[in-house]
Amino acid sequence: MQVAINVADSSHEKYAQAVCNMIEGAAINRGTGIAKRKPEYIREKIHKGNAVIALNGDEVVGFCYIESWEGQKFVANSGLIVHPEYRKTGLAKKIKSKIFMLSVKKFPDARLFGITTSLAVMKINSALGYQPVTFSELTADETFWKGCKSCSNYDILKRTGQKMCLCTGMVCNIPARKKKGTVSWEQFKKFLKTHGNHFPLMNSLYPKISKILNK
Numbered sequence: 001m002q003v004a005i006n007v008a009d010s011s012h013e014k015y016a017q018a019v020c021n022m023i024e025g026a027a028i029n030r031g032t033g034i035a036k037r038k039p040e041y042i043r044e045k046i047h048k049g050n051a052v053i054a055l056n057g058d059e060v061v062g063f064c065y066i067e068s069w070e071g072q073k074f075v076a077n078s079g080l081i082v083h084p085e086y087r088k089t090g091l092a093k094k095i096k097s098k099i100f101m102l103s104v105k106k107f108p109d110a111r112l113f114g115i116t117t118s119l120a121v122m123k124i125n126s127a128l129g130y131q132p133v134t135f136s137e138l139t140a141d142e143t144f145w146k147g148c149k150s151c152s153n154y155d156i157l158k159r160t161g162q163k164m165c166l167c168t169g170m171v172c173n174i175p176a177r178k179k180k181g182t183v184s185w186e187q188f189k190k191f192l193k194t195h196g197n198h199f200p201l202m203n204s205l206y207p208k209i210s211k212i213l214n215k
């Protein structure tokens with residue numbers, strides 16, 4: 001398998017429909033999953049350099065994009081999808097690592113978060129330093145929660161007044177805290193030295209993160 005994983009640029013806009021088809025197919029299969037997206041929305045993400053695409057030749061086999069809310073205070077890496085024939089090969093892990101780095105670079109002050117019912121995503125997020133939280137720790141921006149409307153479990157979210165649903169909320173605020181002064185780089189390095197084996201992906205990305213944020 002020769003898969004190339006890159007930050008998407010305008011030459012990749014032609015894959016927007018294929019990405020939407022993959023997302024829709026996965027949602028139908030699981031009965032839940034990623035909020036439905038229109039090709040124009042995906043195209044815009046690609047155009048703005050806010051997406052990562054995995055290609056095997058001319059076939060799109062994986063995708064993920066960045067969304068931001070509340071004036072870029074909150075950022076999520078959304079729409080993670082891997083073509084069914086390419087799953088369980090570590091592809092999602094690579095895509096998430098790439099989009100994680102892109103997010104840190106473009107939104108160094110943001111709190112990175114996500115919601116998911118997927119065990120695979122929970123594993124990847126945990127390796128990146130995300131921790132489970134209640135929905136109170138996530139963005140309150142209505143446009144984010146509107147994205148859940150196309151999920152088959154939306155009635156639960158509505159019934160609980162947006163306090164809980166089947167998804168687990170996860171937050172990674174380790175890099176973001178640096179600029180807010182809550183965690184200094186020295187503290188962060190010490191933290192990784194002691195606990196880094198619990199966050200293997202974060203640990204391996206640390207030299208790059210450090211370079212970006214210390215510029």
Ligand SMILES: CC(C)(COP(=O)(O)OP(=O)(O)OC[C@H]1O[C@@H](n2cnc3c(N)ncnc32)[C@H](O)[C@@H]1OP(=O)(O)O)[C@@H](O)C(=O)NCCC(=O)NCCS
Nearest residue numbers: 026080081082087088089090091092093116118119120123
């Ligand atoms: C979720 C998804 C992106 C995972 O992609 P993938 O390329 O198969 O994932 P990886 O191979 O990188 O695996 C990452 C980890 O998850 C585990 N994993 C993968 N699929 C799994 C599954 N179905 N059940 C449990 N664990 C799984 C892997 O074993 C690996 O764990 P490890 O770190 O302990 O080795 C893919 O299954 C998919 O596209 N699903 C449909 C869309 C979806 O649910 N997206 C997430 C919305 S939040």
